[in-house]
Amino acid sequence: MKKLLAFGLAAAMVLSMSACGGTSTTENSQASGDATFKIGVIGPLTGPAAAYGQGVRNAAELAANEINAAGGINGVMIELNAQDDEHDAQKSVNAYNTLKDWGVQMIVGSVTSAPCIAVSAETEIDNMFQITPSGSAVECVAPDNVFRVCFADPDQGAAAAQYIGEHQLATDVAIIYDSSLEYSTGIREAFVEEAANQGLKIVADEAFTADNATDFSVQLTKAKDSGATLVFCPFYYQEASIVLSQANDMGYDPIFFGVDGMDGILSVENFDTSLAEGVMLLTPFSATEESSQEFTAAYEAAYGETPNQFAADAYDAMYAIKAAAETAGITPDMSASDICDAMKTAMTQISIDGLTGSGMTWNAAGEPNKAPKAAMIVDGVYVMQ
Amino acid sequence: MTKKKIRIQNAVTYGMVLIFWAVVEIMDRTGNLSSLLKGLLVPLCMYAILAVSLNLTVGILGELSLGHAGFMCLGAFSGAFLTNCLEGAVPSVGVRFFLALLLGALVAGVFGLLIGIPVLRLKGDYLAIVTLAFGEIIKNLINVLYVGYDANGFHFSMKDTTSLGLDKETGVILIKGAQGITGTPRAATFTIGILLLLLTLFIVLNLINSRTGRAVMSIRDNRIAAESVGINVTKYKLMAFSISAALAGMAGVLYAHSLSTLQASSNNFGYNKSILILVFVVLGGLGNMRGSIIAAVLLTALPEMLRGLNDYRMLIYAIVLIVMTIFNSSPKAIELRSVVMDKIRHKKTEKKEAA
Numbered sequence: 001m002k003k004l005l006a007f008g009l010a011a012a013m014v015l016s017m018s019a020c021g022g023t024s025t026t027e028n029s030q031a032s033g034d035a036t037f038k039i040g041v042i043g044p045l046t047g048p049a050a051a052y053g054q055g056v057r058n059a060a061e062l063a064a065n066e067i068n069a070a071g072g073i074n075g076v077m078i079e080l081n082a083q084d085d086e087h088d089a090q091k092s093v094n095a096y097n098t099l100k101d102w103g104v105q106m107i108v109g110s111v112t113s114a115p116c117i118a119v120s121a122e123t124e125i126d127n128m129f130q131i132t133p134s135g136s137a138v139e140c141v142a143p144d145n146v147f148r149v150c151f152a153d154p155d156q157g158a159a160a161a162q163y164i165g166e167h168q169l170a171t172d173v174a175i176i177y178d179s180s181l182e183y184s185t186g187i188r189e190a191f192v193e194e195a196a197n198q199g200l201k202i203v204a205d206e207a208f209t210a211d212n213a214t215d216f217s218v219q220l221t222k223a224k225d226s227g228a229t230l231v232f233c234p235f236y237y238q239e240a241s242i243v244l245s246q247a248n249d250m251g252y253d254p255i256f257f258g259v260d261g262m263d264g265i266l267s268v269e270n271f272d273t274s275l276a277e278g279v280m281l282l283t284p285f286s287a288t289e290e291s292s293q294e295f296t297a298a299y300e301a302a303y304g305e306t307p308n309q310f311a312a313d314a315y316d317a318m319y320a321i322k323a324a325a326e327t328a329g330i331t332p333d334m335s336a337s338d339i340c341d342a343m344k345t346a347m348t349q350i351s352i353d354g355l356t357g358s359g360m361t362w363n364a365a366g367e368p369n370k371a372p373k374a375a376m377i378v379d380g381v382y383v384m385q
Numbered sequence: 386m387t388k389k390k391i392r393i394q395n396a397v398t399y400g401m402v403l404i405f406w407a408v409v410e411i412m413d414r415t416g417n418l419s420s421l422l423k424g425l426l427v428p429l430c431m432y433a434i435l436a437v438s439l440n441l442t443v444g445i446l447g448e449l450s451l452g453h454a455g456f457m458c459l460g461a462f463s464g465a466f467l468t469n470c471l472e473g474a475v476p477s478v479g480v481r482f483f484l485a486l487l488l489g490a491l492v493a494g495v496f497g498l499l500i501g502i503p504v505l506r507l508k509g510d511y512l513a514i515v516t517l518a519f520g521e522i523i524k525n526l527i528n529v530l531y532v533g534y535d536a537n538g539f540h541f542s543m544k545d546t547t548s549l550g551l552d553k554e555t556g557v558i559l560i561k562g563a564q565g566i567t568g569t570p571r572a573a574t575f576t577i578g579i580l581l582l583l584l585t586l587f588i589v590l591n592l593i594n595s596r597t598g599r600a601v602m603s604i605r606d607n608r609i610a611a612e613s614v615g616i617n618v619t620k621y622k623l624m625a626f627s628i629s630a631a632l633a634g635m636a637g638v639l640y641a642h643s644l645s646t647l648q649a650s651s652n653n654f655g656y657n658k659s660i661l662i663l664v665f666v667v668l669g670g671l672g673n674m675r676g677s678i679i680a681a682v683l684l685t686a687l688p689e690m691l692r693g694l695n696d697y698r699m700l701i702y703a704i705v706l707i708v709m710t711i712f713n714s715s716p717k718a719i720e721l722r723s724v725v726m727d728k729i730r731h732k733k734t735e736k737k738e739a740a
Binding site: 045083084086089090094097098100114117121137139180181182185186189192193209210 | 419420421422423424425428521525528529545546547561562563564565567568571643644645646648650651652653689692696698699
């Protein structure tokens with residue numbers, strides 16, 4: 001009988017807790033009435049990509065609080081609701097549907113590419129305004145209601161090749177990339193294409209997949225034997241930290257050139273950051289940069305960690321929404337579809353000075369127009385080039 | 386079980402699915418269905434089909450397979466490939482979806498047969514390992530596969546899109562390696578999902594209660610005895626295994642047509658997915674199709690229903706999973722349940738007698 005009792009109690013606890021969760025959200029929306037803009041954030045708050053989603057959620061929250069404290073958008077407050085998608089396309093659509101039940105009017109998300117493509121297809125049907133901070137795959141912004149803050153993958157790959165070519169960093173280049181990651185393959189493809197125009201010679205082109213991303217000795221040996229003086233690493237910082245320490249072990253010391261996914265390398269636990277000295281990366285944001293000091297300080301005070309570029313992208317996304325909403329003159333009582341129509345036009349008219357670029361503008365296709373920035377790691381901090 | 390009892394049991398299973406469909410449809414028509422639930426309906430059907438089909442291998446055939454996500458992946462990609470391929474030739478999305486379902490089931494079924502020939506010689510743990518490896522191989526192969534077509538026909542590559550050598554003007558890339566297939570029309574609806582679930586149930590339940598099904602179960606219970614009465618073990622094993630694979634392929638096509646992006650990532654088709662489906666089957670009860678459906682629906686919907694708990698929801702989900710397992714299969718809990726049931730029965734008879 002005891003067991004049955006225990007089970008009953010457990011079940012009751014689960015039920016009551018889920019009931020609490022349910023009611024608290026409805027109370028929120030009721031208490032605030034209709035006089036707010038409801039903005040939904042979708043991103044991986046749990047799971048392996050959680051660092052990105054949490055950065056986006058925190059920064060969006062920070063921006064919303066700032067905007068609200070400064071009087072909101074045309075005097076209207078913003079209300080945020082962040083939903084977890086576990087970096088999964090299906091879950092991301094579920095998260096979007098949950099937000100729709102909540103009465104969302106604009107979407108910031110999804111954070112990662114594949115889920116973003118799935119959500120874009122849904123928002124297109126509903127004609128819901130969407131701006132993704134970091135969905136970099138080309139197809140993310142295919143519908144005309146979707147905009148993004150980051151560069152598209154091919155743009156980043158091409159920009160990296162141009163940067164290397166123009167600054168004559170190297171002529172013999174090796175590439176190591178993650179063939180199971182669309183982000184990585186997309187950048188690599190554009191890099192290879194542009195490299196030919198820049199007179200770069202690709203002497204080694206080695207792939208790995210997410211399932212064997214712990215040992216890079218084979219790829220590094222090939223790069224070393226091919227005599228490459230620069231290794232292009234279009235993947236995320238966790239793998240990059242392993243690449244750097246393994247290269248150090250085998251005494252190979254080329255220039256490592258990363259893209260925005262490399263951002264965060266200095267915060268990897270148990271990683272000797274001195275190995276990252278001299279690493280170059282294309283990044284739209286550096287926490288040590290002059291222009292981002294204020295944001296970094298506020299973020300660190302609120303969440304106790306240094307913001308990454310995903311956070312910066314989200315922060316810019318929120319201010320882009322604010323600027324566009326003020327230009328469009330939307331009001332909270334308009335339907336999501338009407339808001340979207342007004343925002344679509346307004347987005348192409350605004351220009352904002354954000355953390356990830358000054359004088360950012362958007363075209364009707366949803367792509368941002370800003371200058372790519374490169375940074376080098378010197379003495380444990382990013383130095384903008 | 387007598388024939389009549391079996392019929393009643395099956396009718397209850399079909400009825401349960403139909404009632405679920407009717408309730409959801411009524412709620413939808415009257416506007417009582419939340420967007421979240423609407424979005425969940427197709428995945429619910431998909432997981433139910435997967436659980437029922439895996440139950441055929443695990444519960445009826447008695448072989449532990451961890452490659453179910455691999456078959457699903459095959460179905461999803463071949464189906465989505467066909468739908469996108471025929472875009473010009475067959476304008477109706479419905480017709481293309483139907484053809485995709487057939488092709489997805491066929492491809493997965495054929496692979497089930499091919500894999501089954503060497504693999505079903507193995508038993509128990511070994512079979513589990515090999516099927517697990519198979520699922521991973523399929524996933525990794527699709528991850529490096531590039532396919533496109535232009536005026537000259539199809540181009541394949543295992544390297545990248547540039548090496549496809551497509552004509553710049555007419556070239557269309559269909560499968561783009563790790564980026565998979567994007568832009569598949571979302572033709573999957575709840576009604577189609579339910580129809581496919583009913584079809585799956587029809588196939589599996591009829592199989593179980595047929596001569597073939599009894600032969601399959603006799604292999605599960607005692608292989609040597611089955612062989613000694615002249616049952617062709619290899620034939621029946623292969624039959625059950627490939628039917629199970631084909632149904633998984635069909636569920637994969639349903640999945641591919643419910644989202645506009647399809648990638649062979651570990652998240653979508655990795656062994657964790659296979660294990661998830663196995664969890665549905667084990668929790669629902671081996672050989673119990675109705676249980677599989679209920680477990681699949683509950684465990685798929687639960688994490689979404691718990692969204693109100695924010696960061697704690699996956700924790701609660703795990704706790705619920707443990708509680709359900711204990712309640713369902715711990716000997717003490719089963720004992721307790723039967724005691725409670727007995728008491729209720731006693732009371733009923735007492736009441737009757739008193740009356």
